[in-house]
Amino acid sequence: MPRRKARYDEEACKDAVHGSRIPKDLSEPCHRLCTIRGIRHHYGFAQQLHGIPEFTRALNARDIMSGIIPTISRPEETPYCIWYPEVPTEDTLRALVQRYPDMLYHAARACAVAGYVDLYKELDPLPEVHIAEEAGYASMQKNSNGSQQIFQHILSQPVKFEIMNDYTRTVNFAGRRVAVLNGDTAVYSSLTARRKYYSPQGSTSIRYRKPWDTYCSYPHYFNITEDWGIDDHDCDAPEAPEDYVPLVYSPLHADLPLINKDKLIHVAAYNGDIDRYARLRRPQMLEHEWALVVHGIYHYPFFAKYWTTQIPEHPEDEGDRRDLKIRRAINARRIMSNDLSWLSPDTPGRVMPDLIWYPQLAYFAGDTHSWDDLLHDAFDIYKSDGDDEPEDPKMWWLSKHTRYGLWMEAESSSNKHFQNDISAAVPDAAQNFQCPHTNSDWWGDYYNAQSLYTSDRDRIVQLFDPVHAGSTEGPYNGMGCGIGDVDLALFLRDAISRETWKREIEDEECLLAHLYEVWDLLDLEDVKSKS
Incomplete structure (x- = not known):
């Protein structure tokens, strides 16, 4: 018999989120996520789902947050995040580690969120980078003295380790490795970002698709609560405590400051910066990242060579389309560098680029x-x-x-x-x-070589958040690979105050300005400095 198609039910989602009713059809992904969300936020909800691993983990996490030590009989029933939406008490965490020693680092992470410095020292974990970042964010966003002490204690250690992994939701003490703070933590404040449930067919634009949509091309990279932040409303998380922009033009610290590193990844890809990109990149590409990689490959042959080691030489049509676009860029860069050693009669047409004359001309060009x-x-x-x-x-x-x-x-x-x-x-x-x-x-009907070298683009400046990646239509084999007028913004930040910018710019939501508006602001700053 043909498999029955799951039916989305908005009321079932609402009831599950509020912890009042389990959806009848749990084969629908959105229903399952709403149920996990309801379990995490409402003690006693959906107890009958115990035994199904993803629900059992949520039920066990809810028990721990409610002060109850659950019976965990199998590894797949161990929850990863036990500190959201509530942090367990110190007594609960102490009892949890006594019964389940393998949950030491889960408990220590909860201490970092809540500022339980005495319990943290009592548990005596190895200095762990995710716990450090969690403590650092909590110390600045919650003004928690205990979290600050934990943060400083870990940073003061000569060696730190990566034991937790927020991408895979695993804790691997035996496979621990020496590490630095690298912005790979789904900190507590980031979990407060919520996205309203909706029908999988409710959006046709990738831009507005939610992470739980199986058709979404760019799902989010963290899901430590296993509910993708689903809720009955949209809500953004607070901004990271520190500004990413100074690190655009400064050497990276051994330990990254408390920033969201996504825009640094975009800049590294755009600039073809191998060292930065290899350090900062996440296991899964960000939205638009592949387009900036294409730009970096076109403009920097060393970056192109690096990417030859990252993807197949002949990506399959049915595989990752981003790999195919990146391979075309690599081949274009090789042509512009006068290398045809990769080309043979058997080379698939799908890996052949269109743009092979920008930003460099091969030897035979114009001949x-x-x-x-x-x-x-x-x-x-x-x-x-x-x-x-x-x-x-x-x-x-x-x-x-x-x-x-x-x-x-x-x-x-x-x-x-x-x-x-x-x-x-x-x-x-x-x-x-x-x-x-x-x-x-054909993109070549709209972008000739001369226009690529002498762009007459409309200069738009976003002074205090200048990095804005895009992958619209454009000249790079039909793709645009832009990042915004970052260069101009970096210089102007020292000349125009944040207060003047916010007060004078008409677009208060995005804080965008045309170049002619910027000159007016410079005049205002000059008058203010002389008065």
């Missing part, structure tokens, strides 16, 4: 002899059964295949050989190719 030789061989490459060999293969190919993009490049070239050839093959080219065809879907 009329290469142009003539290539087009004289065009008939042998493109002929079909029954085609008669033309008198002039070059004119044959140009008459059949010239389009706006090629004409535009020829017209802008200082060498008129190319334009003259096209005009000979298509006498009315100047009239026919005044603009792209209305049905054109």
